[in-house]
Amino acid sequence: MLQDRFGRTIDYVRLSVTDRCDFRCVYCMAEDMTFVPRAQVLTLEEMERLARVLVELGVRRIRLTGGEPLVRRDVAQLVRDIGAISGLDELNMTTNGAGLVRYADELKAGGLDRINVSLDSLNPDRFRQLTRTGDLAKVLAGIEAAREAGFRRIKLNSVILRGRNHDEVPALVDFALERGLDISFIEEMPLGQITEHDRGLEFVSSAELRDDLSTRLNLVPLAEKTGGPSRYWQVPGSDSRIGFISPHSQNFCELCNRVRVTAEGRMLLCLGHEHSVDLRAVLRAHPDDDAPLRDAIIGAMAIKPERHDFSLDPGEQLVRFMNMTGG
Secondary structure (H helix, E strand, O other), rough: EEOOOOEEEOOOOEEEOOOOOOOOOOOOOOOOOOOOEEEEEEEEHHHHHHHHHHHHHHOOOOEEOOOOOOHHOHHHHHHHHHOOOOOOOOEEEEEEOHHHHHHHHHHHHHHEEEEEEEEEOOOOOHHHHHHHOHHHHHHHHHHHHHHHOOOEEEEEEOOOOOOOHHHHHHHHHHHHHHHOOEEEOOOOEEOOOOOOOOOHOOOOOOHHHHHHHHHHOOOOEEEOOOOOOOOOEEOOOOEEEEEEEOOOOOOHHHOOOOEOOOOOOOEOOOOOOOOOEHHHHHHOOOOOOOOOHHHHHHHHHOOOOOOOOOOHHHOOOOOOOOHOOOO
């Protein structure tokens, strides 16, 4: 088992398959992005090898992220390869949903268990403004394709910004409840320097959203833990869960069980810090020997920080954008 110096067991890895994306969401990246050269991105074979070694070290859940994972060529083959690793309990994915009409059935058949779809607005024009390039109709069709494919659970992720989509929270909840989907509302992560909006002025806390929803819905807190950062509530009579991810207002670091691996093979030990280990160098220096890779992963646990220190002050925000971080 992987344990950090604070006694937390690490059994969940978010593995980015690419830093590229066909959207340019305002809270995730700049409109004009420079991406990692392809030669620096891990090959699918390197990703499968890394996943196998992680599972050997006690990782039980892997989430494929991006960027947008469905823009990576042959990502369905990677799902099949990782899905076949003995000892892995769950293989999940976070996607913007635009490619699910094409891939949903293949991903489900390949072993993908759960899928998260980003959905910040149900208004086509507003959706376009928030994503800069996204087509809401394609995402909604992708969500339906995922439902028809029969994933164990489908969850919507909504980043809420004051004055942008704050008023749509009730409609997004209704959309999820009507379709038997889960939904999580996320406080904006202060990653990457942006000029499109002021994160401090547009910040909406989870508590405010929950209070607003409580005026129209009976929200019952759930004790169930999913291994992720969401804290869940439920409406009696519904199987859907309403979650809140609160990196600012309700720190969840004491329960952290995860690390991230970027598309270029950098293991990030914390979302809010730059502590990392270069696993690509180890993979390529020792293509036929997993021992150095295991040692590097185990050794990385010693530098995992106790907690993040997010700030809405533009001068104190990390320059690393979310698409580079890995979901």
